[in-house]
Amino acid sequence: MAEDILDLQDHCVELLKERGVTLEEIADCARYLQADYHVDLTTDELLDSVRAVLSKREVQYAIMTGIALDKAAEEGKLDDSYLIELMMKDAPLFGADEVLAYGICNTYGSIALTNFGFIDKRKYGIIRRLNRAGKNTGKCNTFIDDIVGAVAAAAASRFAHRWTRDVEDDDDK
Numbered sequence: 254m255a256e257d258i259l260d261l262q263d264h265c266v267e268l269l270k271e272r273g274v275t276l277e278e279i280a281d282c283a284r285y286l287q288a289d290y291h292v293d294l295t296t297d298e299l300l301d302s303v304r305a306v307l308s309k310r311e312v313q314y315a316i317m318t319g320i321a322l323d324k325a326a327e328e329g330k331l332d333d334s335y336l337i338e339l340m341m342k343d344a345p346l347f348g349a350d351e352v353l354a355y356g357i358c359n360t361y362g363s364i365a366l367t368n369f370g371f372i373d374k375r376k377y378g379i380i381r382r383l384n385r386a387g388k389n390t391g392k393c394n395t396f397i398d399d400i401v402g403a404v405a406a407a408a409a410s411r412f413a414h415r416w417t418r419d420v421e422d423d424d425d426k
């Protein structure tokens with residue numbers, strides 16, 4: 254029962270792991286997004302932000318929904334063969350995967366949204382691997398690549414907001 258899941262954050266970390274994604278790989282994407290502004294930033298420094306994003310209920314529900322849909326398509330368990338076909342080939346105009354990901358970005362403002370668009374285009378790191386592994390291979394990664402991109406984008410945005418706030422606080426002194 255869902256009520257029995259006391260810690261949905263741990264549940265989501267497990268779901269991501271099952272689908273081949275670690276928090277370190279998401280943090281590396283967030284580091285990539287901040288690399289132009291902070292050249293010495295390490296993946297470890299972004300891990301806190303990734304965990305903070307994953308602690309939000311709205312993000313957890315989006316992760317659970319997206320991964321459940323990917324798994325259902327993969328196992329042929331959706332009651333619509335057209336939808337299964339679209340998801341299995343990761344059809345370019347599908348779009349519902351990106352719309353779900355926007356919900357994750359929205360929790361961290363407009364910087365998260367532009368970060369998401371950027372990393373979705375570049376397909377850096379784990380996002381590229383997921384994307385390639387999910388096209389006509391029998392595996393469905395249609396939702397998870399956008400989920401990972403959005404969590405990384407939100408984590409990078411959180412970092413940027415906090416860093417900017419700290420700098421402005423220093424200027425006030």
Ligand code: MG
Binds near residue numbers: 394
């Ligand atoms: Mg996708």
